[in-house]
Structure formats: structure tokens, C-alpha cells
Amino acid sequence: MKDILNDKATLRSQLMNSRSRVGSDRRVAASRALRDALLALPEIAAAGTVAAYVPVGSEPGGRDLAEDLAAGSTRRVLLPVLLADDDLDWALYEGPASLVPAGRGLREPIGPRLGPEGVRTADVLVVPGLAVDRRGMRLGRGGGSYDRALARAPKAAVTVVLLYDGEVLDEVPAEPHDVPVDIAVTPAAVYRFTR
Ligand SMILES: Nc1nc2c(c(=O)[nH]1)N(C=O)[C@@H](CNc1ccc(C(=O)N[C@@H](CCC(=O)O)C(=O)O)cc1)CN2
Numbered sequence: 001m002k003d004i005l006n007d008k009a010t011l012r013s014q015l016m017n018s019r020s021r022v023g024s025d026r027r028v029a030a031s032r033a034l035r036d037a038l039l040a041l042p043e044i045a046a047a048g049t050v051a052a053y054v055p056v057g058s059e060p061g062g063r064d065l066a067e068d069l070a071a072g073s074t075r076r077v078l079l080p081v082l083l084a085d086d087d088l089d090w091a092l093y094e095g096p097a098s099l100v101p102a103g104r105g106l107r108e109p110i111g112p113r114l115g116p117e118g119v120r121t122a123d124v125l126v127v128p129g130l131a132v133d134r135r136g137m138r139l140g141r142g143g144g145s146y147d148r149a150l151a152r153a154p155k156a157a158v159t160v161v162l163l164y165d166g167e168v169l170d171e172v173p174a175e176p177h178d179v180p181v182d183i184a185v186t187p188a189a190v191y192r193f194t195r
């Protein structure tokens, strides 16, 4: 178990390091391609409620991800609010003015909080990650926030991680609490994992 934690930490720092070296041109191009691929998924088209996040820094997806998901549709978009114990609360995205700077470089929604159980209303969860493997096992930032949120999500919900090309690996170290995702979207490809 200790080895797995070490392996996760090492892999995390390698991946964060390569992300920090992605230039802004490549990031913008990647975000466009990712957004187009994500919006083209039939699961997104069919979703009444999507739980998403607001990409910051070098994260793939673009800072307007929530707007991209909400624009021109009746879809509800839920966004995470980080709690003190690293668990996630949720609130509705209500337009660009409803996002405010929060701790750890994040931008969070200011609307009414739905509670951590709010994620139970999601048909699709678009989640951040640093890498995924061929089984759909995802490496996150290490707070266990999304492990907890995914454990609460409806069984029928579809989970999608957004990554750069090169972050789909043969194997990511996994622990029993890790919950695999169904789909990984990168600028160049859509990967579907079988459960
Ligand atoms: N965009 C986004 N929102 C998210 C997550 C995420 O990974 N990405 N989370 C996923 O669980 C939760 C927040 N968890 C986080 C955990 C750690 C750090 C972090 O280490 N931040 C750096 C500063 C980064 C910067 O300033 O650019 C730090 O505190 O050193 C950020 C978010 C919920 N919202």
C-alpha cells in the first residue's frame, strides 16, 4: 500500500511537471479540440444535468468549459465547491458572472449550495485528472475529492475525464477506493473503457 502511495506521488509530480511545460498556444488549441470532442459525445447531448469543473492553470478543457456545456441548451451544469476536508459541495453554473476566485487558484460558483449529495442528480460527470489507464483508472490530485464524488454518483451516470494526449497510460497505480471512469477525451481521441 505504501508503494502504491509512493508510485502515485511520483507519477503525479511527473505529470504536473509536463503539464506546466505546455505552452499557451498548445493549451488553447488542445482546449478547442477537447471541447468539440466532448460536446460531440452522445452522452452529453442526452444529459439533462452535467457535473463539470472550471479548468484552471495548465488543466485541459479551457476556462469556459462550464459555459461551453451550458450554452444553447437547457442542460443544468453543476460545479464543485471544495470543502475544508477536500470533499466536494456542488452549485449550479449561472453564467460567467457567477464564478469567483476561490482558494488554491480555483474559480467556484457563488450560487446556493446543493450539498455533496447534489452530484446524485448528474447524468454525466466531467472530471479532472492527471492520467488514466487502459482500465479507466484515474490519477487525480490526491485529495480523494473525486473518489468520494464518484462513489456518490448514480450507477447509471457516465464519467468522462479530460486529458492531454500522452496522459493515457498503460497502467496507473490504483487502490481499492479508486473508481474507474467510462470515457477519456483527449484533443486527438476518445477512449471508451469497458466496465
Ligand atoms: N479545476 C479544478 N477544480 C477542482 C479540482 C481540480 O482538480 N481542478 N478538484 C479536484 O479534486 C477539486 C479541488 N481540488 C484541488 C486540490 C489541489 C489543488 C492545488 O494543489 N492547487 C495548487 C495551486 C494551483 C495554482 O495556483 O494554479 C496549490 O494549492 O498548490 C487545487 C484544487 C475541486 N475543483
Ligand SMILES: Nc1ncnc2c1ncn2[C@@H]1O[C@H](COP(=O)(O)OP(=O)(O)OP(=O)(O)O)[C@@H](O)[C@H]1O
Residues within 6 Å of the ligand: 008, 128, 138, 139, 140, 141, 142, 143, 144, 145, 146, 147, 148, 151, 175, 177, 178
Ligand atoms: N470514498 C472515500 N471516502 C473518504 N476518503 C476517501 C475516499 N476515497 C478516497 N479517499 C481518500 O482520499 C485520499 C486520496 O486518494 P487518491 O490518492 O486516490 O486521490 P486521487 O484519486 O488522486 O484524487 P481525486 O479523487 O481528488 O481526484 C486517500 O487518503 C483516500 O483514503
